Amino acid sequence: MPAYRAPVEDTLFVLNDVFKYERYNNLPGFSDASPDIVExxxxxxxxxxxEVFFPLNQSGDREGCTRNDDGSVTTPKGFREAFEQYKxxxxxxxxxxxxxxxxxxPYVLHSAIGEYFSSANMAFAMYPGLTQGAMAAIREHGNDKQKQTFLPKMVEGRWTGTMNLTEPHCGTDLGLLRTKAVPQGDGSYRISGQKIFISAGEHDMSENIIHLVLARIEGAPEGTKGISLFIVPKFLVNEDGSVGERNGVTCGSIEEKMGIHANSTCVMNYDDATGYLIGEENKGLRAMFVMMNEARLGVGLQGLSISEVAYQNAVAYAKERIQGRALTGPAAPDRKADPIIVHPDVRRNLMTIRAFNEAGRAFLIWAALKSDVAHRSDNAEERELSQEMMGLLTPVIKGVLTDKGFEHAVMAQQVFGGHGYIEEHGMSQYVRDARITMIYEGANGIQALDLVGRKLPMNGGRAVQAFFKEVGEFCEENRNDESMSFFTKHLKKGLNDLQQATMWFVQNAMAKPDNAGAGSHDYMHLFGLVTLGYMWGLQAKTAQERLAAGDEARKAFLEAKLATARFFMERIMPETSAHLARISAGADSMMALPEDSF
Amino acid sequence: MPAYRAPVEDTLFVLNDVFKYERYNNLPGFSDASPDIVExxxxxxxxxxxEVFFPLNQSGDREGCTRNDDGSVTTPKGFREAFEQYKxxxxxxxxxxxxxxxxxxPYVLHSAIGEYFSSANMAFAMYPGLTQGAMAAIREHGNDKQKQTFLPKMVEGRWTGTMNLTEPHCGTDLGLLRTKAVPQGDGSYRISGQKIFISAGEHDMSENIIHLVLARIEGAPEGTKGISLFIVPKFLVNEDGSVGERNGVTCGSIEEKMGIHANSTCVMNYDDATGYLIGEENKGLRAMFVMMNEARLGVGLQGLSISEVAYQNAVAYAKERIQGRALTGPAAPDRKADPIIVHPDVRRNLMTIRAFNEAGRAFLIWAALKSDVAHRSDNAEERELSQEMMGLLTPVIKGVLTDKGFEHAVMAQQVFGGHGYIEEHGMSQYVRDARITMIYEGANGIQALDLVGRKLPMNGGRAVQAFFKEVGEFCEENRNDESMSFFTKHLKKGLNDLQQATMWFVQNAMAKPDNAGAGSHDYMHLFGLVTLGYMWGLQAKTAQERLAAGDEARKAFLEAKLATARFFMERIMPETSAHLARISAGADSMMALPEDSF
Known part of the structure; x- marks a missing residue:
């Protein structure tokens, strides 16, 4: 039987000890959340x-969602009740x-608990998760009436939300989309078209579903410049705010997917549905990006979440399963064999995942604090710089944490041997669920291109320079500290590789953009390694400080931090050089093969 | 709709041009298979x-196998008929x-077509595949009567075979197994116990199923020294060779797995079943390894097979799906968007898989030719050396080709974006099917340990030295050839890393065996990179020779070989340095964390 325990102790260490949460109490909302309230x-x-979400994870996967003949969708047993508790x-x-x-x-608190919810039941957590994205878009771009009509009900959880972007022939390239919006003269529009891959598109957990839909107003320009965003509620809303008549939007079918079976991924048909323009005409993509950025952070979080729950189960199995003897001689001589955690290769899997999870958690909390500053600081410059840094980090969070999250779910499954391949132990589900995170909200190739093509050059490279400066200064400040020099040496090497790769793009990608595209994936992962390495540097420093201060209660915890930091530096950081070598190889050999030769 | 075309042209290039197949015609069987017969x-x-196996792949996955109330198993629609055609x-x-x-x-021919069959339908190909392993064990270790009784029927395909090793509490560590064998005085034994994960354990495709079962004879020593191998037919065989009464072996249930749904993976219950000792008492593991080695090569082949079919489908999708514009400007200006194959990151996925597949195919053919020499040469020393080299290469084939095969199925799925995640396009199935190859027939961690702990030191390192010599000489011979120096430079760098890693083990693993375990996974992949790099060196050289000889008919094919070889050297070989760095880090940070801190 799979199990899960939320890593509260680690979250608290990162929030309180590493990032000194109390320093932020000048921001609105933070003073209401003192450390004891946070805990x-x-x-x-x-x-x-x-206790509530995790027990439904495996049964939800088995049962899946059912589309009934009338187009309604039934979620797996227990989901409605769990959502009631969530609300x-x-x-x-x-x-x-x-x-x-x-x-x-604080948003950082929302993000931290989001990890627990997605670890426990990713398919379940997606229902409120998508609602958050829709709420953010309405808050940023809706008019007062829209905000008053929709937000309170959504905040309450009585109504949920969705994002409707993809169509059968267009996913990444939204400029191709065909869904039409015809003005009705009364300020509303008639929306017609088909949207696919709509997570939580139809279900039985809320009184209304507020679809945010990209469509093209009749006569709008072609391409991305003619796309607008609409609010299309499943049920129209009466003047008094109550739920009115059914709108012309229906679930045509549920996709048969590899995983996240408990989330209803719908084909949504819009047939002269009433919609309300949100934000400006033809500026829908901008409004949609508010949702997308929120969603991308949420997806990165999912990568970490699955990696964490998969890790916990692999550890439990590795301690319990006995098979073979330690290479150094029997570790449990009174038993017929040793627990497999004695084998170096099993530990390699466990330590690799652990080193990622703890740094990934710190990365997300670091980024979430920046988001809080970006949205809540009263200093405009601070807001802007934090916003820029978030922009830079978002594709790294999304791309790296999900690529690695999936890879680690596979590693954790491997620890189970043949037992990992059967559905009973739940490891297959983690792999199947994690797989989507590399794809949705912008496939990871798009994240890499966003990072290299858009985020790096932003404002003359101000954000990336600030990042280099911060990490470089950390290395500089600590390099003469004997207890830290091991960590800063490896981190500095990684940072140098990243800076060299950045310089290589500056010199080689302007004249030949394929050089940027060809190195983008490696660059994103190189960036991720340095960021995670920096998180380990910070955690190692904090752990040493706490140990020096005599924090006896957490001695084992803090020593484990140091051991894991060491593992990361020795075993994972060396990958930066291969990434740099590949980036510097440029696009030639990648683009050489004529299309017909494939 | 998924599609598949067997890469016959490439097989012929590797067999005839690269490895000069005709040179082997002194071996028995080869003279019967002239190049035109091979083709x-x-x-x-x-x-x-x-035409026969591939069309049943997706439907077989959907339908799966059904265990009926009487314990019989029904395979998916069409499988029986397809097996008839196979027979x-x-x-x-x-x-x-x-x-x-x-x-x-020649075995090399069997191996080459085995790739096609597993690409087309891996779950189907497992039925005859396991039979091959059982046939090999009976041929090597059975007595005359056993051979005469079982082999002709199995060769005909009227009877199929299985391997029964794993029990609920023992997979890797067979010394723990509990299945009992009680001598009956008439030369036969009564076998009782439970075996799990038995592929093709029960089905409706053959008249009889010949189970090869590991069990412990009453009173035998504990551990691996007390294990014997038995033949346990589903139906006892009458004196005249006809099928007789039902034996006490039944399928208790079918496992619910992540993939290979069309293969019946059974829990097999042995209840006083009649079994016949094969080979010597208590030497069952030795006999079983004949099957295992055969099976491991077959599993490595499956890794390549899935990678190939996934690649072909990703290429087709990348040519057909239009989305966005090339970074260098519109490639298809008359269309609304360019096919996604213009994007460097899409090509990165495709070229990475391609570079692996074509080298993996050459690797398997190279190894299969060594197997032919090992079994058929009339020169004892040549047989022995080939056998040793096969022993060295087997864990690399199994471990590397399956780790990479899975990774590449995931990459190919990624090319499809969201469409890869739904079952319709078949990409999810390739990922789910490929996943088992990293686990069964010895999880890849075991392969790595076998390579480092057993195969490297074998006969004072004779095989690995011979391998280094062969690759080193190839680099030396070609380094002054201007058209080859690019390739040999990268290959030599990889070989140096591998030799350094080997030396590191010699110096650091004797006194501290955990150092070997901690580096084994990286070493296996480092070994794989050098082997695949060598295959690219050989293919590049052959392609240049053929081009120089004016082979106009294959000009595009040969030029594609050179482009792909270049990609491999520039983009994939650089990984060797990260592997070396990790290996040289040793076991300390991997083993540092106390078990309780996990």
Whole structure:
């Protein structure tokens, strides 16, 4: 039987010790969330993740969602009730504006508990997750009436939301989309077209579903310049805010997918559905990117989440399963064999995942704090710089944490041997669920291109320079500290490789853009390694400080941090050189083969 | 709709041009298989793979196998008929001894067509595949009566075979197994116990199923020294060779797995079943290894097979799907977007898989030719050296080709974006099917340990030294050839890394065996990179020779070989340095964490 325990202790270490959470209490919402409140919230979220959502994970995967003949969709047994508990606990509005009924607590807290929820049951957590994206878009781009109509109900969790982008012939290239919007003269539009891969598109967990839909207004320019964003509620909303008549949007079918079976991924048919323009005409992509950025961080989080729950189960199995003897002689001589955790290659898998998870968690919390600053600081320059840094980090979070999250789910499955391949132990589900995170909200190839083509050159490279400076200064400040020099030496080497790769693009990609595309994937992962390495540098430093301060209660925990940091530096950081070598090879050999020769 | 075309042209290039197949015609069986016969056999196998087995792949996955209430198992629709065609074509005995009804053709031919069959339908190809392993064990270790009783029927395909090793509490560590064998005084034994994960354990495709079962004879020593191998037929065989009464072996259930749904993976219950000792008492593991080695090569082949079919489908999709524009400007200005094959990151996926597939195919053919020499040469020393080299290469083939085969199925799926995640396009199935190859017949961690712990030191390192010498001489001979120096430079760098890693083990693993275990996975992949790089060196050289000789008919094919070889050297070989760095880090950071801290 799979198991899950939310890593509250680690979240607290990163929040309080590494990033000194209390330093942020000048930001709105932070003063309402003192460290003891933060801990209480984390522990309650952990309890609900472990006791309510996790027990439905495997059964949800087995049962899946059912589309009934009338087009309604039934979610797996227990999902409705679990969602009721989610709503009642107020998780949906935890970090949302009090103006619309939210609690206004820090986004970093929302992000931290989001990890637990997705570890426990990713398919379940997607229902509220997509609602968050829709809420963000309405808050940023909706008019007052739209905000008043939709946000309070969504914050309450009575209504949920979706994002409708993809069509059968267009995924990445939204300029190709065909869904039509015809103005009705009363300010509303008639929306017609088909959208596919719509997560949580139809289900039985909320009173209404608020679809945010990209469509082209009749006569709009072709391509991405003619796309607008619309609110299309499943049920029209009466003047008094109550749910009115059914709108012309229906679920045509549920996709048969590799994983996340408990989330209803729908083909949605819009047939003269009533829609309301949100934001400006033909500027829908901009509005949509508010959702996308939120969603991309959420997807990166999913990568970490699955990696964490898969890791925990692999550790439990490795301690319990006895098979063979340690290479150094029997470790459990009284038993017929040793637990497989004694074998170096089993540990290689476990340590690799662990070293990623703990750095990935720190990475996400670091980024979430920047998001809080970007949205809540009263200093405009600070807001702007944080926003830029978030922009730079978003594709790295999405691309690296999901590529690695999947890879680690596979590694954790491998620890189970043949038992990992049968569905009973749940490891197959983690692999199948994690796989989608590399694809949706912009496939990882797109993230890499976004990083290299858009985020690097942004404002003359200001964000990336700030990043290099921060990491470089950390190395410089600590290199003469004997207890830190091992870590900073490896980190500095990785940073040098990243800086060289950046310089290589500057020199070689302007004249030949394929050189940027050909190196983008490696660059994204190189960037990820340096960021995760920096997180390990920070954690190692904090752990040494706490140990030096005599933090006896967490001695084993802090020593494990140091051991894991060491593993990361020795075993994972060396990959930066292969990435640099590949980037520097350029596009020639990649593009040489004529299309017909494939 | 997925599609598949067997790469006959490439097989012929490797066999005839690279490895000069005709040089082997002094070996028994080879003279019966002149190049034109080889080509005809390959083309007929290709036809059957494409037209008979492939169309059942997706439907077989959907339908799966059904265990009926009486314990019988029904295979998916069409499988019985397809197996009839397989039998009638004589594929089962293609390379088997004529003494038992086989055709005695080269094993290399059997291996080459095995790739096509597994690409077309891996779950189907496993039924005859396991039979081959059982046939090999009976041929090597059975007595005359056993050979006469079982082999002709198996060669005909009327009876199939299985391997029964794993029990619920023991997979890798067979010393723990509990299945009991009680002598009956008449030479036979009563076998009782439970075996799990038995591929093709029960099905409706053959008249009888010959189970090869590891069990412990009553009173035998504990551990691996007390294990014997038994033949346990599903139906006992009458004196006249006809099928007699039902034996006490039944399928208890079918495992619910992540993939290979069309293969029946059974829990097999032995309840006083009649079994016949094969080989010597308590020497069952030795006999079983004949099957295992055969099976490991077959599993490595499966890795390549899935990688190839996944690649072909990704290429087709990348040429057909239009989305976005080339970074260098519109490639198809008359269309609304360019086919995605113009994007460097899409090509990165395709070229990476291609570079692996074509080298992997050469690797398997190279190894299969060594197997032919090992079994058929009249020179004892040559046989022994080839056997040793096969021993060295087997874990590399199994471990590397399956790790990479899976990774590449994932890459190919990624090319499809969201469409790769739904079952319709078949890409999810390739990923799910490929996943098992990293696990069964010895999980890849075991392969790595076998390579480092057993195969490297074998006979004072004679095989590995011979390998280094061969690759080193190739680099030396070609380094002054201007058209080859690019390739040999990269290959030599990889070889140096491999030799350094080997030396590191010699110096650091004797006193501290964990250093060997900690580096084994990286060493296996480092070894794989050098072997695949060597295959590219050989192919590049051959391609240049053929081009210089004016082989106009294959000009595009040969030029594609050079482009792909270049890609491999520039983009994939650089990984050797990261492997070396990790190996040289040793076991300390991997083993540092106390078990309780996990």
């Amino acid at each position: 209480a919230v984390l522990r309650e979220a952990a309890r609900m993740a472990e 009642e606990a107020g998780w949906m509005g935890l970090a949302f504006d009090p103006e619309y009924g939210g609690q206004g607590l | 005809a056999v390959l083309r007929e196998a290709a036809r059957m793979a494409e 009638e074509a004589g594929w089962m005995g293609l390379a088997f001894d004529p003494e038992y009804g086989g055709q005695g053709l």
